[in-house]
Every structure is written in structure tokens, then in C-alpha cells.
Amino acid sequence: MxxxxxxxxxxxxxxxxxxxxxxxxxxxxxxxxxxxxxxxxxxxxxxxxxxxxxxxxxxxxxxxxxxxxxxxxxxxxxxxxxxxxxxxxxxxxxxxxxxxxxxxxxxxxxxxxxxxxxxxxxxxxxxxxxxxxxxxxxxxxxxxxxxxxxxxxxxxxxxxxxxxxxxxxxxxxxxxxxxxxxxxxIEPSTINYYGLFGRAEGIQPGDYYVFHGAGPIGLTGMNVARAAGAGKVIAFEPSDERRAIAADLGFQHVYNPIETDPVAMINEVTEGMGGDVHVETSGAVTQTYPVIDDTLAEGANVVHISNAATAPELALRKYQGATAQMYGSEGHTGQGIYPRVIRLMAAGHLDxxxxxxxxxxxxxxxxxxxxxxxxxxxxxxxxx
Ligand SMILES: [Zn+2]
Ligand SMILES: [Zn+2]
The missing domain is CATH 3.90.180.10 (Medium-chain alcohol dehydrogenases, catalytic domain)
Structure with missing residues (x-):
């Protein structure tokens, strides 16, 4: 073969x-x-x-x-x-x-x-x-x-x-x-589903999501978030092509993090509330975590999915102040993740x-x- x-x-x-x-x-x-x-x-x-x-x-x-x-x-x-x-x-x-x-x-x-x-x-x-x-x-x-x-x-x-x-x-x-x-x-969708619902706890319909990176994992994650009843989905992605794909999928709040001020954009779109769910899907963690630190909604969940070799500085005081939590997430094995993603797709919620x-x-x-x-x-x- x-x-x-x-x-x-x-x-x-x-x-x-x-x-x-x-x-x-x-x-x-x-x-x-x-x-x-x-x-x-x-x-x-x-x-x-x-x-x-x-x-x-x-x-x-x-x-x-x-x-x-x-x-x-x-x-x-x-x-x-x-x-x-x-x-x-x-x-x-x-x-x-x-x-x-x-x-x-x-x-x-x-x-x-x-x-x-x-x-x-x-x-x-x-x-x-x-x-x-x-x-x-x-x-x-x-x-x-x-x-x-x-x-x-x-x-x-x-x-x-x-x-x-x-x-x-x-x-x-x-x-x-x-x-x-x-x-x-299905597989890239399960990576997101596991991070959001297998690892993080307390994500709710109506939550504001911010995806830091809209490559294959970020894009499938945005789709999973929408299927799960996201209030708004915001994404930052430097590639023009990938932002255009996100726009074609119907996402309205997709920005170039180099040409805009991500903190100001998140505050504008969420009317100052910040992101209830932040998902790190870019790997450019030294650039994204300073944004995440400054836009944590009260009780925010930060889900770390990307595989980054570098380590960002975290403003831990801001996590305390926002009663925020961070979840490391790797893979997708077990916990009924696959059958649920398959059901979402079969029902037409996730395409x-x-x-x-x-x-x-x-x-x-x-x-x-x-x-x-x-x-x-x-x-x-x-x-x-
Ligand atoms: Zn893979
Ligand atoms: Zn074993």
C-alpha cells in the first residue's frame, strides 16, 4: 500500500x-x-x-x-x-x-x-x-x-x-x-471539546469566548463554542486568509491582533465584561497571556490548549482578583468526548x-x- x-x-x-x-x-x-x-x-x-x-x-x-x-x-x-x-x-x-x-x-x-x-x-x-x-x-x-x-x-x-x-x-x-x-x-473538534467541557468546569451557555488564534484548532473550537451556546465568540488571528475563513463561518468579531489593540477590542465587544472563556490556541503565549490577564471576566475560565515551547509571565494577582482559573488540556481521550462531538455533528450543530x-x-x-x-x-x- x-x-x-x-x-x-x-x-x-x-x-x-x-x-x-x-x-x-x-x-x-x-x-x-x-x-x-x-x-x-x-x-x-x-x-x-x-x-x-x-x-x-x-x-x-x-x-x-x-x-x-x-x-x-x-x-x-x-x-x-x-x-x-x-x-x-x-x-x-x-x-x-x-x-x-x-x-x-x-x-x-x-x-x-x-x-x-x-x-x-x-x-x-x-x-x-x-x-x-x-x-x-x-x-x-x-x-x-x-x-x-x-x-x-x-x-x-x-x-x-x-x-x-x-x-x-x-x-x-x-x-x-x-x-x-x-x-x-472530528479529532480537532474533540481537542477543543475536551478542553472546554472535559477539563474546564462551569462554562455556561451565553458565555463570551475569546479564541487567541484561529488556525485549524481555533476555528474548530469557535465552531464548538457556537454549538455550545456561546453568547459571543471573539477571535484574534494575524493571517488574513484565516480571518476570512472565520468570517465565512459567520463569526463577526474576528480581528488582527497586530493591527488592533486586543484588550480594547475585547472590552468593546463585551461592554467591559471581559472574556468568560479564554482559549489559547495560537502558541504565541508571550503575546496572548498579557491580553488574557487584562480581560478576565469575573470567574473566567482560561483553557490552555496550544503546545508552546516558551513560557509567558502571568499576572497572578489578576487571576485572584477575577476569581479566574486556568486549565491545562492535552488530547481528548476518554470521558465520552468522541461520541458527544459525533452527536453534535450529526444533529447539524457543528459543521x-x-x-x-x-x-x-x-x-x-x-x-x-x-x-x-x-x-x-x-x-x-x-x-x-
Ligand atoms: Zn492532531
Ligand atoms: Zn496505562
């Missing part, structure tokens, strides 16, 4: 201390410290064989994630920007939808023909973190498209326990192509189809990642 493979050189930085596990397995906990000179290629690979507890999925559509982009970008020394858990060479891609074509001997939740998507983290279910209910932070986790083969491929093998049926969505879309494209955006702005064939999947690097799209998809 054909697949998009990322390869890189294992060259730990001189000042990076490898753990014994990293040395043994060549799975890097911090990719940016270890992997040098990443290269992307569409190649012929072995078609995966599903284990007894796995399902073989014929992939239909896979979205390019910011993490896929960061894996291909490097610093001046050639080390990749992506800083989490990976092993290469690997087939990348994790925001996908496809149809079940084969089931392992122990699989009974799915059958051939079911359209499915998957959570990214394959957790063990037995470690301390899993037993506490934090499956997303499993001590023995693997991740599709990061440490095990992913979905920029004709086929992917996926453990049954992280798969979700999406057939409910079919009725919400006119044709198969739209259905599959929309279903490929990400207009966010999809570029599509590529699998043969050109490397170009799809290059397109995403321009940071002007809503979502770039690869169709198989």
Missing part, C-alpha cells in the same frame, strides 16, 4: 540526557532534542495486519495537524520543532476517517463496512494513570501517527477500544465525499466542512503537509 512516511536521524543533542528507555527503544519523549533532518516521502509500505484486538481500516480522508507540520520543520541545527513523543521512520497522520475492512479475532464492537474514526492514544488500561481515569496520560501509551503507524495511508490498523462509529453523520451530509471530509475534522480549504490525493500527501506549513488554510485534507 502507499503511505506518507516521515524519517529522521537519531542524533541526540550533546546536552540532552537520554533515558534508558529512550536509548533502548528509540522512542523520543522530546522529539526536538533527538530527531534531526526530518524527511517526508510517499512510499510503498507493507499493508498492516490487524492483531486480535484490532480493526483494519481502509482510510478515506486524513487531516494535516499542526503536529504533522511541526515534525517537518526544524531549527538552525536541523532538529525538528515538534517536541513530544515519537519514533521514526513512521507513517504519520492521526485525524482520519475510514471504513472497517477486516476485524481481529477478539473484535466484537465493529464489523466490515462500518465507517469509523479513532482517538489518537492507545492506552494500556492497567497503569496507575489509566486506573485513575487519565487514559490520555497512560504510562505505557502509544500514539497513532507518532509512535505507531498512522493514517496518511491506504490502510491503518487500530485497536478496537479507541475506535468510534460515525455512521450517524451520514444523514447530516448530502454525499459521501462531504461526509468523510467532515468526519475527518466543520467550510473549514476545509485544501485537499490533496494520497500520492501528493507530502505536498499537503507543505501546504499546511504556509499557515493560511483552515484544514488541509488528504483523500485516499
Amino acid at each position: 502507499r503511505a506518507l512516511v516521515l524519517d529522521a536521524e537519531w542524533n541526540p543533542r550533546d546536552d540532552y540526557e537520554l533515558s534508558p528507555e529512550e536509548s533502548e527503544t528509540h522512542k523520543a519523549m522530546n522529539s526536538g532534542q533527538v530527531w534531526q533532518h526530518p524527511e517526508l516521502r510517499v512510499e510503498e509500505c507493507e499493508r498492516p495486519e490487524p492483531d486480535d484486538d484490532e480493526v483494519l481500516v481502509r482510510v478515506r480522508c486524513t487531516g494535516v495537524c499542526g503536529s504533522d507540520v511541526a515534525m517537518t520543520e526544524t531549527d538552525d541545527d536541523g532538529y525538528m520543532h515538534y517536541s513530544a513523543y515519537t519514533r521514526y521512520p513512521n507513517v504519520i497522520g492521526h485525524e482520519f476517517v475510514g471504513d472497517v475492512v477486516e476485524t481481529g479475532a477478539d473484535v466484537d464492537l465493529f464489523e466490515e463496512g462500518d465507517p469509523v474514526t479513532a482517538e489518537v492514544t492507545d492506552y494500556c488500561g492497567r497503569c496507575e494513570m489509566c486506573r485513575r481515569g487519565h487514559h490520555g496520560h497512560c504510562n505505557n501509551f502509544e500514539q497513532l501517527g507518532f509512535t505507531i503507524p498512522g493514517a496518511f495511508a491506504e490502510y491503518v490498523a487500530v485497536p478496537e477500544k479507541i475506535l468510534w462509529d460515525v455512521s450517524e453523520l451520514r444523514n447530516a451530509y448530502e454525499d459521501d465525499r462531504s461526509f468523510y471530509r467532515a468526519a475527518a475534522t 466543520n466542512l467550510p473549514i476545509v480549504t485544501s485537499t490533496f490525493d494520497l500520492a501528493d500527501a507530502d505536498d499537503a503537509v507543505r501546504q499546511a506549513r504556509k499557515r493560511i488554510d483552515g484544514k488541509v485534507l488528504v483523500e485516499m
